[in-house]
Amino acid sequence: MSRAFTRRGFLASVLAGAGVAAGGMLLQSCASVPVSAPRPPPVPRPLAIPPLAPSTRVGGVRVFELAAAPGTSGFLAGASTPTWGYGLPFGGPTLRAARGERVRVHVTNRLPETTTTHWHGMTLPAAMDGGPHQPIEPGATWSPEWTIEQPAATLWYHPHPHGHTERHVHRGLAGLFLIDDATGNAATDDPTGNATDDPTGNAAADGPDPLPHRYGVDDIPVVVTDRVFTADGSFDETRRNAHGLVGDTLLVNGTVAPYLAATTSRIRLRLLNASSARCYRFARSDERPLVLVGTDSGLLPAPRPVPDVLLTPGERAEVLLDLDPGRPVVLRSLPQDLGAVSGNERTIGALDTLDVLQIRPAAELEPAPALPGSLPHEPGPDPAAATTVRRFELRNNTINGEKMDMARVDEVVPAGATEIWELVNLHSRPHNLHVHDARGQVLEADGRAVGPELRTWKDTVYVPPRTTTRVLLRFGRHTDPGTPYMYHCHLLYHEDQGMMGQFVVVPPGSTEVPRVLAGGGHG
Ligand code: C2O
Ligand code: CU
Numbered sequence: 001m002s003r004a005f006t007r008r009g010f011l012a013s014v015l016a017g018a019g020v021a022a023g024g025m026l027l028q029s030c031a032s033v034p035v036s037a038p039r040p041p042p043v044p045r046p047l048a049i050p051p052l053a054p055s056t057r058v059g060g061v062r063v064f065e066l067a068a069a070p071g072t073s074g075f076l077a078g079a080s081t082p083t084w085g086y087g088l089p090f091g092g093p094t095l096r097a098a099r100g101e102r103v104r105v106h107v108t109n110r111l112p113e114t115t116t117t118h119w120h121g122m123t124l125p126a127a128m129d130g131g132p133h134q135p136i137e138p139g140a141t142w143s144p145e146w147t148i149e150q151p152a153a154t155l156w157y158h159p160h161p162h163g164h165t166e167r168h169v170h171r172g173l174a175g176l177f178l179i180d181d182a183t184g185n186a187a188t189d190d191p192t193g194n195a196t197d198d199p200t201g202n203a204a205a206d207g208p209d210p211l212p213h214r215y216g217v218d219d220i221p222v223v224v225t226d227r228v229f230t231a232d233g234s235f236d237e238t239r240r241n242a243h244g245l246v247g248d249t250l251l252v253n254g255t256v257a258p259y260l261a262a263t264t265s266r267i268r269l270r271l272l273n274a275s276s277a278r279c280y281r282f283a284r285s286d287e288r289p290l291v292l293v294g295t296d297s298g299l300l301p302a303p304r305p306v307p308d309v310l311l312t313p314g315e316r317a318e319v320l321l322d323l324d325p326g327r328p329v330v331l332r333s334l335p336q337d338l339g340a341v342s343g344n345e346r347t348i349g350a351l352d353t354l355d356v357l358q359i360r361p362a363a364e365l366e367p368a369p370a371l372p373g374s375l376p377h378e379p380g381p382d383p384a385a386a387t388t389v390r391r392f393e394l395r396n397n398t399i400n401g402e403k404m405d406m407a408r409v410d411e412v413v414p415a416g417a418t419e420i421w422e423l424v425n426l427h428s429r430p431h432n433l434h435v436h437d438a439r440g441q442v443l444e445a446d447g448r449a450v451g452p453e454l455r456t457w458k459d460t461v462y463v464p465p466r467t468t469t470r471v472l473l474r475f476g477r478h479t480d481p482g483t484p485y486m487y488h489c490h491l492l493y494h495e496d497q498g499m500m501g502q503f504v505v506v507p508p509g510s511t512e513v514p515r516v517l518a519g520g521g522h523g
């Protein structure tokens with residue numbers, strides 16, 4: 001992350017990117033990203049807020065229902081777009097549960113093809129993970145169940161069928177899964193965080209909350225994706241470059257050219273990069289800092305003002321924005337130094353300046369308490385506790401020279417292990433690496449040590465071209481020698497092309513763990 005936080009780079013980019021907001025469309029771009037069919041500029045619309053998924057209590061388990069199905073969306077005036085969603089035409093409701101709770105999700109597949117539903121960032125048994133080994137056939141329902149055993153964080157869910165993840169996610173299948181922590185933010189059994197009209201009838205939190213936590217009021221989901229629209233209003237799924245599908249039009253929670261009418265003087269944005277390949281460097285148009293409070297899988301020890309936040313696909317960040325009454329501000333994505341060599345900046349869209357979200361504060365705003373000096377936070381693992389160093393070489397669609405094989409177990413990890421994973425990008429293009437069932441912290445990025453005070457909780461890390469990133473990972477405790485978890489590049493086309501490997505988690509001291517999965521690894 002250090003690369004993203006250089007002040008000089010920020011100022012240079014702000015100057016280069018200074019432009020007039022154009023309603024969420026590309027402000028500046030180079031010809032290498034495919035462009036949508038010409039249309040009149042979009043009229044700004046209120047940001048859609050994905051509904052909170054309702055849940056019921058069955059014998060102490062919080063039960064959700066999701067159904068993946070085709071639908072039709074109206075992103076653009078006068079055009080309709082065929083899309084997929086989970087109970088919505090596009091996207092999915094926000095699931096919310098508290099640490100310590102047992103949850104079950106009934107996922108029904110009403111699509112014309114096999115899909116899966118993966119809980120990105122979740123620590124859970126491999127058979128519940130929703131990766132390529134848990135297919136849901138058309139018409140079938142899959143019902144994973146597990147206990148939430150990790151701190152407050154912004155996680156998400158999306159399909160993971162081997163070879164088809166990019167297409168399924170691109171059609172719209174992605175939603176947030178928020179974890180609340182009794183010791184952390186939104187300390188409550190109330191999934192809305194809104195206390196009084198809680199449909200579950202559960203009591204609201206006691207005591208002051210250190211962070212804005214009223215969902216859709218001052219705690220705002222911001223799921224950012226990019227698309228190319230064809231003349232008839234469809235998503236263009238055909239013009240793919242080496243990075244995958246890169247679009248010129250942003251959809252934020254499924255809204256083109258969104259604005260947020262803010263009523264409080266501080267808002268919390270839960271940013272998710274749900275794009276196939278495009279990266280975002282989020283910053284305020286007024287050059288005030290963003291206050292970073294959380295990354296992928298946990299809160300920071302204390303709020304940290306930063307000029308900008310770089311998110312590559314799959315990464316999340318929680319940021320606070322202080323607002324002035326009546327004074328609009330735009331959350332933008334500025335050009336990025338991805339360390340990309342030989343023209344990749346252009347083709348992945350890293351030179352673009354984009355308006356992500358206009359924020360329109362009311363003339364009078366509900367005041368915010370002073371920023372908390374510290375946050376409920378889990379200390380990072382001790383590097384001295386690492387028992388193993390594993391090296392992963394990232395090349396063009398391979399990891400350690402291999403393409404994904406559903407029947408091959410690449411790594412065997414003892415339950416609960418702390419390990420150093422050394423990610424070496426030997427390629428000239430940007431890649432990242434996401435590890436299932438693991439949470440960790442970056443120790444070294446691009447040859448520079450990341451001091452303990454700067455480390456944050458991650459499950460997906462950027463690995464710039466021709467650099468090495470070392471990450472200290474702590475794995476889950478659920479063992480299953482016959483069912484693997486995945487690690488992969490989260491540029492979804494790369495994942496589909498085979499830039500993915502499999503590991504099993506076994507009881508410590510296990511010997512002779514099978515490296516070939518029974519049944520060829522299908523199911
Ligand atoms: Cu978000 Cu294995 O994926
Ligand atoms: Cu994942």
Ligand code: CU
Pocket residue numbers: 430431432489490491494495499
């Ligand atoms: Cu990649």
